[in-house]
Amino acid sequence: MTDTPLLKVSGVSKFYGSRIGCKDVSFELWPGEVLAIVGESGSGKTTLLNCLSTRLMPTTGSVEYRMRDGNFRDLYHMSEAERRFLMRTDWGFVHQNPADGLRMTVSAGANVGERLMAVGDRHYGNIRATANDWLTRVEIGTDRIDDQPRAFSGGMRQRLQIARNLVTSPRLVFMDEPTGGLDVSVQARLLDLVRGLVNDLGLSAIVVTHDLAVARLLSHRMMVMKDGHVIEHGLTDRVLDDPREPYTQLLVSSILQV
Amino acid sequence: MATPLVVSEVFKSFTMHLRDGIKLPVVNDVSFSVASGECVVLGGPSGIGKSSILKMLYGNYAVDAGQILVSHKDRLVDIASADPRTIIDVRRHTLGYVSQFLRTVPRVAALDVVAEPLVARGIQAPEAKEKASDLLARLNLPRELWSLPPATFSGGEQQRVNIARGFITSHSILLLDEPTASLDAVNRRVVVDMIAEKKREGVALLGIFHDEEVREAVADRILDVTRFSPRKAAA
Amino acid sequence: MTDLATYNFAYLDEQTKRMIRRAILKAIAIPGYQVPFASREMPMPYGWGTGGVQVTASIIGPEDVLKVIDQGADDTTNAVSIRAFFQKVANVAVTTHTKDATIIQTRHRIPEQKLTEGQVLVYQVPIPEPLRFLEPRETETRKMHALEEYGLMHVKLYEDIAHNGRISKTYAYPVKVAGRYVMDPSPTPKFDNPKMHMSEALQLFGAGREKRIYAVPPYTEVVSLDFEDYPFEIQKFEQPCALCGAQGVYLDEVVLDDKGGRMFVCSDTDHCEDRREHGHAGELLAQNKEAAE
Numbered sequence: 148m149t150d151t152p153l154l155k156v157s158g159v160s161k162f163y164g165s166r167i168g169c170k171d172v173s174f175e176l177w178p179g180e181v182l183a184i185v186g187e188s189g190s191g192k193t194t195l196l197n198c199l200s201t202r203l204m205p206t207t208g209s210v211e212y213r214m215r216d217g218n219f220r221d222l223y224h225m226s227e228a229e230r231r232f233l234m235r236t237d238w239g240f241v242h243q244n245p246a247d248g249l250r251m252t253v254s255a256g257a258n259v260g261e262r263l264m265a266v267g268d269r270h271y272g273n274i275r276a277t278a279n280d281w282l283t284r285v286e287i288g289t290d291r292i293d294d295q296p297r298a299f300s301g302g303m304r305q306r307l308q309i310a311r312n313l314v315t316s317p318r319l320v321f322m323d324e325p326t327g328g329l330d331v332s333v334q335a336r337l338l339d340l341v342r343g344l345v346n347d348l349g350l351s352a353i354v355v356t357h358d359l360a361v362a363r364l365l366s367h368r369m370m371v372m373k374d375g376h377v378i379e380h381g382l383t384d385r386v387l388d389d390p391r392e393p394y395t396q397l398l399v400s401s402i403l404q405v
Numbered sequence: 406m407a408t409p410l411v412v413s414e415v416f417k418s419f420t421m422h423l424r425d426g427i428k429l430p431v432v433n434d435v436s437f438s439v440a441s442g443e444c445v446v447l448g449g450p451s452g453i454g455k456s457s458i459l460k461m462l463y464g465n466y467a468v469d470a471g472q473i474l475v476s477h478k479d480r481l482v483d484i485a486s487a488d489p490r491t492i493i494d495v496r497r498h499t500l501g502y503v504s505q506f507l508r509t510v511p512r513v514a515a516l517d518v519v520a521e522p523l524v525a526r527g528i529q530a531p532e533a534k535e536k537a538s539d540l541l542a543r544l545n546l547p548r549e550l551w552s553l554p555p556a557t558f559s560g561g562e563q564q565r566v567n568i569a570r571g572f573i574t575s576h577s578i579l580l581l582d583e584p585t586a587s588l589d590a591v592n593r594r595v596v597v598d599m600i601a602e603k604k605r606e607g608v609a610l611l612g613i614f615h616d617e618e619v620r621e622a623v624a625d626r627i628l629d630v631t632r633f634s635p636r637k638a639a640a
Numbered sequence: 641m642t643d644l645a646t647y648n649f650a651y652l653d654e655q656t657k658r659m660i661r662r663a664i665l666k667a668i669a670i671p672g673y674q675v676p677f678a679s680r681e682m683p684m685p686y687g688w689g690t691g692g693v694q695v696t697a698s699i700i701g702p703e704d705v706l707k708v709i710d711q712g713a714d715d716t717t718n719a720v721s722i723r724a725f726f727q728k729v730a731n732v733a734v735t736t737h738t739k740d741a742t743i744i745q746t747r748h749r750i751p752e753q754k755l756t757e758g759q760v761l762v763y764q765v766p767i768p769e770p771l772r773f774l775e776p777r778e779t780e781t782r783k784m785h786a787l788e789e790y791g792l793m794h795v796k797l798y799e800d801i802a803h804n805g806r807i808s809k810t811y812a813y814p815v816k817v818a819g820r821y822v823m824d825p826s827p828t829p830k831f832d833n834p835k836m837h838m839s840e841a842l843q844l845f846g847a848g849r850e851k852r853i854y855a856v857p858p859y860t861e862v863v864s865l866d867f868e869d870y871p872f873e874i875q876k877f878e879q880p881c882a883l884c885g886a887q888g889v890y891l892d893e894v895v896l897d898d899k900g901g902r903m904f905v906c907s908d909t910d911h912c913e914d915r916r917e918h919g920h921a922g923e924l925l926a927q928n929k930e931a932a933e
Contacts, residue, residue: 228787250774256802260795264792272869292802335512339513384463389419389465
């Protein structure tokens with residue numbers, strides 16, 4: 148157990164005019180920890196995710212990240228160049244729709260290799276070997292390395308997006324409904340893959356989902372959001388087995404049993 | 406003798422917000438302790454709160470009041486008030502739990518399910534798998550099932566996977582929620598032996614066993630949960 | 641001179657030339673950076689060199705000697721008409737000899753003869769943005785230039801190798817200028833890229849439709865992008881020029897008949913003629929001579 152968090156979020160709020168996007172969110176994320184943010188559409192979970200990942204400027208509050216040198220930096224006091232560098236090296240962002248996170252008109256190999264080239268890798272053979280390795284890890288046949296993701300199924304695209312994000316060994320990955328558009332059997336495979344990778348690589352992750360089963364399987368801890376507020380926060384098992392807030396009880400009791 | 410688990414004055418109730426906020430008391434004033442090498446069995450009729458006590462101890466249920474003290478890495482941790490990160494660490498290193506049902510993970514082979522707690526503690530995969538194989542063999546799980554995900558296994562087979570997973574580590578406290586419920590006589594005896602071994606190793610065990618024969622065989626003492634029941638107090 | 645009175649010198653009004661000169665100075669100050677400018681309507685369609693013509697019009701003076709080439713040749717339509725244009729609107733001397741010119745406007749070639757101090761090479765550029773085809777958003781490409789995020793350029797080269805086994809891009813081959821900006825050298829063959837490096841001449845690039853000017857000052861590093869294991873290479877030709885016998889120059893293929901007859905000749909017509917005047921003869925010329933004798 149390390150004694151320093153990776154991310155320190157304090158008092159983050161985002162207002163859209165007079166409407167609340169998310170209000171006064173504070174928490175710490177520790178290395179190797181997976182945090183799920185759950186809630187229905189419009190509850191502010193995606194707004195919060197975007198505020199944490201520098202894709203959206205919060206109205207108030209601060210988000211501090213522990214850089215590889217051990218120092219905390221406030222994300223919103225960094226230069227844009229530093230933020231963008233962080234996003235493509237030490238962070239990953241997995242979009243719900245893989246087309247938002249992939250370059251659909253370049254090959255799978257180049258999609259995986261792009262981050263390596265962006266940080267200065269200039270050896271084609273090495274880049275390709277790494278791409279092959281990652282395709283294997285996300286269970287995409289290496290014979291597909293030169294195919295464009297346009298020719299891939301939804302599940303394959305999502306796995307490719309994950310490989311593309313993980314190739315630089317990030318320490319923190321944001322995921323926005325990673326299993327959103329996939330059918331159930333494909334979802335199960337993806338979840339299992341993500342779970343394995345998170346464990347093997349010791350990643351920290353923040354996963355936004357409306358699917359409590361996804362939260363149960365992937366996360367250690369979860370936050371329940373409603374109308375922009377975090378209404379319940381705790382160990383995932385505890386929140387799901389013993390929900391305290393009326394809204395959380397409603398969410399948990401609404402799960403369809405098979 | 407060391408006492409790694411001390412429960413004192415724990416109260417638990419559920420507030421059902423979806424049913425006009427009615428409050429269901431579960432247990433009141435639970436106090437007991439379990440010593441190293443001891444197996445304490447929770448007794449009493451079903452619905453009296455035995456499983457709830459185990460779930461509170463494991464952190465799945467929050468408590469209204471009281472303390473649940475666990476000796477974890479040379480210090481005392483109060484599960485009732487610990488943050489999630491501490492609870493996860495306690496679960497990884499100190500507190501094991503064998504539930505009644507296996508929560509299956511799609512696509513993960515039985516052998517890996519069993520080996521996982523060791524891998525999580527940093528033990529190399531081959532060593533962990535070897536230990537997992539020993540346990541599965543001992544519990545007579547057919548070898549051809551080892552490489553299959555347990556989702557399609559029968560109740561008894563799933564339970565044996567679950568037991569192996571719970572017993573593979575050297576946790577100093579082990580919570581057992583009817584681990585023998587769907588086992589045949591042969592395998593029940595294997596589990597009884599395994600519990601006895603854990604006791605010899607100095608593990609503190611707390612369990613629920615409805616099977617009288619097993620209970621007789623493993624229990625050092627039986628803790629009657631009826632005395633913590635709020636209904637009894639009201640009556 | 642009387643017929644010139646209807647025109648301002650070199651066609652553009654003085655305010656426009658000032659504006660373009662400012663853009664040029666800024667471009668020279670920030671090598672490889674694309675400076676926006678208020679491109680004017682010119683009496684020729686986009687794609688015919690409106691950017692290059694505006695740059696030339698802004699820097700040309702009465703004492704200058706102008707050479708215009710199109711794919712290396714002085715005698716093709718585009719070259720002839722632009723040369724005629726400047727003869728008419730600026731009444732400047734024109735030449736086809738590289739060494740005599742002070743300003744050379746080019747569409748897609750750099751002359752074979754080494755350029756020297758004091759000469760200016762003006763390129764006509766169709767699409768100045770090297771990142772365009774991978775990242776269509778102009779806001780994003782500008783940001784990428786600003787933050788020096790050039791990983792995408794290598795993605796393009798990676799794709800080339802993955803699909804063709806080598807970097808198959810033969811023209812508009814991206815370069816990094818003075819260790820900072822990645823630049824599209826206009827659709828010149830990559831054969832000419834090494835000539836841009838540490839060139840003694842000033843190189844100016846004008847894109848009329850896209851309204852951008854950029855520059856490589858004299859003695860500036862220009863490095864073609866590549867991979868360590870797939871280094872940048874220029875085209876090699878198996879045979880010398882059929883007319884002048886030159887080797888190590890860029891050749892055009894000329895089809896001679898409909899029976900598969902062909903020859904390879906210098907793309908740079910001035911270079912070829914100059915060599916022939918000095919007695920060099922290629923295979924074809926030698927055959928013709930024999931036949932005549």
